[in-house]
Amino acid sequence: MTLRPFLPALLLSAGLTLLMLPLQTDIDLSNTALLYVLLVVVIGSRYGRGPAIAAALASALLYAHVFVPPLFSLAITELQYLLAAGVMLVVALLVGHLTASLKAHAEQVQAREAQARALYDLARHLTAAQTPAEVEGITRHFLETVLQAREVRIVPQSAFAEPPAPLTPALLQAVLAARHPLLSAGAGPDRSLVLVPLLAAAGRGYLLACEIPGAAAGAGATRELLETASSVVLVALERTYFAEVARETEMRRSTESLRNSILSALSHDLRTPLTVMVGLADTLGLGKASPERQKSMLAALRNEALSINQLVTNLLDMARLRSGGIELNEAWQPIEEVIGATLQQVRSHWKDREVTLDIPAGLPPLRFDAVLVERVLWNLLENAIKYSPADTPVELVVRRVGEWLDVMVCDWGPGLPAEGGEELFGMFRRGQAESSIPGVGLGLAIARGIAEAHGGQVLAENRLGGGACFRLRLPIGNPPALEELEEAT
Template identity: 55%
Template sequence: MRIRPYGLGIFGCIALTLLIAPLRTAIDLSNIALLYVLLVVATAVWSGRGPAVVTALLGSLAFAYVFVPPYFSLAITEVQHLITALIMLGVALLVGHLTSTLKNHVEAAKVREQHSRALYVLASQLTAAQTPADVLKISNHFLTTSFSVDDVRIYSPDAFDNLPAPLSPAGLADIIASRNLATVPVPGTTRALTVVPLRVARGLQGVLGFVLDDAGTLTGHARELLEIMASVVAVALERIHCAELAKTTEVKMASETLRSTILSALSHDLRTPLTALVGMADTLAEGRATEPEKQRAMIVAIRDQGLTINRLVSNLLEMARLQSGAVTLNKAWQPVEEVIGASLQQMRMQLDGHPVKVEIMSMLPPVEIDSVLMERALCNLLENATKYSPPGTGIDLSAGQVNNWLEIEICDRGPGLPDGCEAEIFGLFRRGQCESNIPGVGLGLAIVRTIVEAHGGRVDAENRSDGGACFKVRLPMETPPLVAELEAQA
């Protein structure tokens, strides 16, 4: 029992008596009694029920001894004065009790409000948790700030065979069956291992365990708070588990779709040229093409079909290399004209029959790029233009600087892009004309996007107003080292 609150009540009673004793003839007894009742109320608010009862008893004695005639005597001769003293005592005790009860309710409401706020913060933080480790970290912070605990752990069902002492698998099974919070004393200490089952509608997610310094401090409200907290944690773990299942299922479905797409594309785009190769090879082998011109034409066709298969396999290997993240950009300052010229030179055979109109802004500064990869990207765009452009139609290629960006645009005179597919065609195995007889599996533009984005740029596609499609590559331009040094010296 704490002495100080009682001392404050006793001191207040003595001080009030000494203060109003000289005025006892000037103040009515009922008013004096009200002053003592007021003192009891103040004591109840400040110190609680016990000190208020002591103050009420002591105040009644002081009232009867000092203020009720005959003075300084507890022998009350008049019935009216006795009734007044008894009523004062009863009212003081009742008011003190009610005030103390109200104070306890207010304090309990404040605690519940604090706990509700803490639970709200906990639930808000758990919504952002991505892994069970995140849930454990957030739960540990909540428990250590709300209770005096340490060694917070979450035991998943597959870890029930490796439990710390003094918890045993059999004891844990009993706790789980009870569905309630339980404490297991730690031998030789006042501490206790507290275990709360983490249950959701689907089943048991595990148990939450922590070491409490004093299990006796767990009041009914504290136990209720911990069980609510465990429910929130269990829901968070269930959400993470379901998200992982959904992600795994999505990856499996995407992998299956990708596998089917690859098989479908390869079966079409490999079978067609291989069939042609076998047919032309049989024709040559059987001597049915006797004229030199026909033989030469078949040999050229065999070469073209072989190049088609080679480009297909090269694109597959290149995309696999880019997707694996094993590509390191070997950047160097390159003149834009040389990169474009090298790309046109590599594509000279495919561009035969498609006149290319090249417009490059004069005095373009060099750009820091991986020339090999960037030439590959431009070659893929040029190849795409030749595939979809009718024979004899031209291809426009332009390059220029817009603000701090290098823009390279390649436009064709083909059928254009289907409405709404301007962004989708850069995806893996996506094609603008899915049912066309033009060979390809939809890798070229995906490779272009991967290379350009690796350089910090972007590639866009749109339809030309007068027919055809345009592909625009935008690359960031920086000041070359020599120019930067000259500007710094100036």
């Protein structure tokens, strides 16, 4: 116990005596006693029980010595004065004790309120934690703020065999076996190592370890705070554990679904053209077909090879998009050139299919990767040709809409489903689940992925009168002047 708080109590008692000494004859003894009692109340509310008792004793002695006749003597001869001094002492002691008790209770209430606010903040911050490392960081900040803790760490059960110093495997096992917090010697004489077990379901366990001041280590309030905080921390750790399990389960499910979809696509859409190619090659190898028949068979063989090439290209493109390994080779260039190159490929593949073109003059250049945008247009045109009657044209229309340039591919096919049109942009999604039309359902997904990599969009809508329109929307940006573009090329 320090003597520092007692010195102000004694000095204040002496000071009050000196202030009242000139008024000794003008103030009644009862009023003087009340002033001393008031002083004891002030000291008790400010410094606590011990200084209040000291002030009460000192005030009683000063009151009896200075103000009770005979003055400046403790030899009190009259019973009433002796009784007054005794009553004053008892009242001062009682009031000082009650005042100090109220002060201690108020401090406890304030401390519990501060702890409750801190626990609320801890629980609120832990709800946003996504990983055990984040939970440990939030817990460390809480204990450092509330208990002046140091070396805060959460040790999972998987690390119990080789825990960080000063923890030992035997100490950790003892804490888990005891199932309640334990104290151990800390790094310094005034520090205590606190070990709190965090026991989860299914045999999982953690250990919360920290060093706190030795004076607070044995307090009941500290133990209660640690137990409450540890339960909140354990809930957060369990939540992050099950969230990680759910993510891994979803990843495995998605991977399995993707694997099955790829295997299904390969088994159907690659095996069929390969079988046709083998049959055509065997027939050509016999050498019995006429020249016209051979020419027709070679053309069919080429078309099947192109179909397989397209399927493999789509699979590779989607793999690049999914892995994030796609790199844009962007340059300012007119969209008309890419459209022209794409139409040449389309007409070489579908010679008898009509594709109409509507491109206004004066379109600004765009910044894009020509090879990838050509892939988008090819997939949109291929989709329109496959899913529309052979005797209807496919329309390609280019329009400027505000700060965007829209390239629309429209057909006169069955159109989009009334519900779930957006699902067509998913991987391995087709307008008709069972169809004789070749394809693995990746074209639209690839088109949207490439467009979004350019900061654009691919949208789908039904057109008036029947059919569907797929819109490639690219940002115009701030194209350079024509002279600058010619110099760059």
